[in-house]
Amino acid sequence: MKLVFATNNLNKLAEVQEMLPNSIELLSLKDINCFDEIEETETTLDGNAKLKANYITQKFGYNCFADDTGLEVDGLEGKPGVYSARFAGEPSNSEKNIQKILSELENKTNRKAQFRTAICLNIDENQYLFEGICKGEILTRIQGEKGFGYDPIFKPEGYSTSFAEMSSEEKNKISHRGIAIQKLVQFLKKS
Numbered sequence: 472m473k474l475v476f477a478t479n480n481l482n483k484l485a486e487v488q489e490m491l492p493n494s495i496e497l498l499s500l501k502d503i504n505c506f507d508e509i510e511e512t513e514t515t516l517d518g519n520a521k522l523k524a525n526y527i528t529q530k531f532g533y534n535c536f537a538d539d540t541g542l543e544v545d546g547l548e549g550k551p552g553v554y555s556a557r558f559a560g561e562p563s564n565s566e567k568n569i570q571k572i573l574s575e576l577e578n579k580t581n582r583k584a585q586f587r588t589a590i591c592l593n594i595d596e597n598q599y600l601f602e603g604i605c606k607g608e609i610l611t612r613i614q615g616e617k618g619f620g621y622d623p624i625f626k627p628e629g630y631s632t633s634f635a636e637m638s639s640e641e642k643n644k645i646s647h648r649g650i651a652i653q654k655l656v657q658f659l660k661k662s
Contacts, residue, residue: 475535482619520591546579586647603650
């Protein structure tokens with residue numbers, strides 16, 4: 472089965488490819504000659520995932536899925552949430568986003584946070600939503616060099632290391648995206 476993953480994020484693409492069974496051929500936006508910038512204009516993760524999946528299905532006619540992920544920090548009243556990728560402004564910059572989170576949490580004791588991923592699957596003219604959540608906390612400093620985004624400052628519950636210190640296999644088993652992708656895979660296996 473061919474399935475388009477509506478993302479230009481090569482890190483995300485590689486991470487998801489590792490989790491899918493060999494029976495699913497994952498295509499990127501580049502693979503289908505889509506070089507459009509799909510603006511995430513919705514105010515929810517579900518809304519942005521639907522927007523991107525619908526854009527690809529309607530314009531290119533492919534079965535596809537899209538995701539949106541947000542980091543929700545208790546001490547920042549749920550921010551950055553849907554605005555996680557550009558929390559420190561345009562253009563998106565992971566290092567600046569991390570520094571902004573660390574700065575805003577500097578004098579706060581509540582460092583609880585969660586990553587949440589929403590996936591929208593458009594397949595055979597039907598639409599399905601999947602969600603994955605990983606609870607944890609924001610560290611006081613960067614730890615690790617693997618992963619991407621906020622991984623160096625996020626420590627999942629029950630672990631002593633950040634996402635950026637874990638192997639991709641270990642992270643994918645427990646991460647928000649890993650949980651949502653597993654739900655997607657289980658659904659596709661039943662279809």
